[in-house]
Amino acid sequence: MAEGLATGRPVIEARGVGLTFATADGPVHALKDVTLRVMKGDFVSFIGPSGCGKTTFLRAVAALEHPTEGELRVNGMTPEEARRRRAYGYVFQAAGLYPWRTIAGNIRLPLEIMGFARDEQERRVRDVLQLVELDGFGKKYPWQLSGGMQQRASIARALAFDADILLMDEPFGALDEIVRDRLNEALLKLWARTGKTIGFVTHSIPEAVYLSTKIVVMSPRPGRITDVIESPLPRERPLDIRDSRDFIEIAHRVREGLRAGHSYDE
Amino acid sequence: MRSILPVLTVVAVIVALWYGAAAAMNAQWVRDQAARAGTEVSLAQILPRTMSQERPVLPAPHQVAKGLWEGVAGQKITSKRSLVYHGWITLSATLLGFGIGTGLGILLAIGIIHNRAMDQSVMPWAIASQTIPILAIAPMIIVVLNSIGVSGLLPKAVISAYLSFFPVVVGMVKGLRSPDAMQLDLLSTYNASRAQAFWKLRLPASMPYLFASLKVGIAASLVGAIVGELPTGAVAGLGARLLSGSYYGQTIQIWSALFAAAIVAAALVGIVGAIQTRVLRRMGMAR
DSSP states (O other): OHHHHHTSOEEEEEEEEEEEEEETTEEEEEEEEEEEEEETTOEEEEEOSTTSSHHHHHHHHTTSSOOSEEEEEETTBOHHHHHHTTOEEEEOSSOOOOTTSOHHHHHHHHHHHTTOOHHHHHHHHHHHHHHTTOTTOTTSOGGGSOHHHHHHHHHHHHHTTOOSEEEEESTTTTSOHHHHHHHHHHHHHHHHHHOOEEEEEESOHHHHHHHOSEEEEEETTTTEEEEEEEOOSOSOOOGGGGGSHHHHHHHHHHHHHHHHHHHTTO | OTTHHHHHHHHHHHHHHHHHHHHHHHHHHHHHHHHHHTOOOOHHHHHHHTSSOSSOSSOOHHHHHHHHHHHHHSSOTTSTTOHHHHHHHHHHHHHHHHHHHHHHHHHHHHHHHHOHHHHHHHHHHHHHHHHSOHHHHHHHHHHHHHHTTOOTHHHHHHHHHHHHHHHHHHHHHHHHTOSOHHHHHHHHHTTOOHHHHIIIIIHHHHHHHHHHHHHHHHHHHHHHHHHHHTTTTOSSSHHHHHHHHHHTTOHHHHHHHHHHHHHHHHHHHHHHHHHHHHHHHHTTOOO
């Protein structure tokens, strides 16, 4: 059944995508010749050292950056069109909740902007709060919640308008290991329940291997893909799958890929 | 309550220094009087006489307090000698000017953050406007407005607004720009319009900055209103009290008016502060 989901239409298609920033010290090649295809229902992780362009690529998919070369399609459209059609929810590194809005108010924000009806807003807020296991916290202000709970609220905010794609930029990077494990488990459950396509940026190898159906290993200067690993792990993943042979092998391959990228200039 | 002792200590020191200065500065007049009368005065005689002169160089604190009390409670509030009457004249110009200045400041700030041309052209003028001494420009504003038939409250309010719009512009530009790149990116992923970004993000985020500016602005408004009363030879208002006091050497009157102005300023800033606390708490921004 997992196969059926993963072999749908391509959601993200990149062909020879390059992105060059002009800086005072000359051009910086944030991305070079990135070719990648992400299918509907995939969980794709982008992993690599800082400066490898993983965040830049995610931002390009979200039309927050604009590629200078190649072609990038999201749901068969340009990223700009996809953004205008609200094709994705984006979760940033920091929760970035508005301090003057309650948790429910924060989750309602995209719904207000997109013009959902009042009762529809309330229904969706209730649903996504349940989805991220924050029911009962809607009336609290962000500062009353822990960092992990705030990040869950920000995921709920990205889910509220029910876009097909969820883009996450190191969403758990600032959290401790224990909270992170729990949130990873919850994220997998959420992914299984909603069938969304998820793009996930991380610099943690176990996180990438544990979560993904596809792992994109990247390396810096210029930012490029060095390896794409299709994970053989089943979609249902208890935490102890991390002790399995498959898991360790994939983690090893990711590590090798990262090392190969690094030997380039060190 | 622990803070009350240091506060009282400071007040006591100031009052003591003030009494000392009053004695020293007023003693000359006592000696002159004695010399004119051909009598000798001892130090013990000089001291009490420095504390109760009608037109002292520096009135003693109790004289100012008495002047203030008589000005506030000793007159009908419609009387020309009532500080409440004069205070209200000045206060009404202050509040009108503060309203105009705040409105103008907010509008300019909105223009500045949304329009590149305004960003580059308005700010230098706003800064330049504040480098001109208000004392130099106030008479011109009054004369110009008078020549087109505007007199009374409005010219004073304009001068008051002239001083108070600036802190509001500076604070609001900073406040409206305070959301970071991530917050703006987030709205961009929702395909939010500029108007939505303004109402849902920029404006609420600017509130703490706005209130900080308003506190500076309302005090500046009061200064503007008082200064606006000086060059016209105005017959009413705290500024007029200061002016007539200096014409006739009524130092106690000057100091009473000064203290009345200070008390009004403190009250206004206090009121803005109280509103700030309530609004920010209501918005969930103060814990």
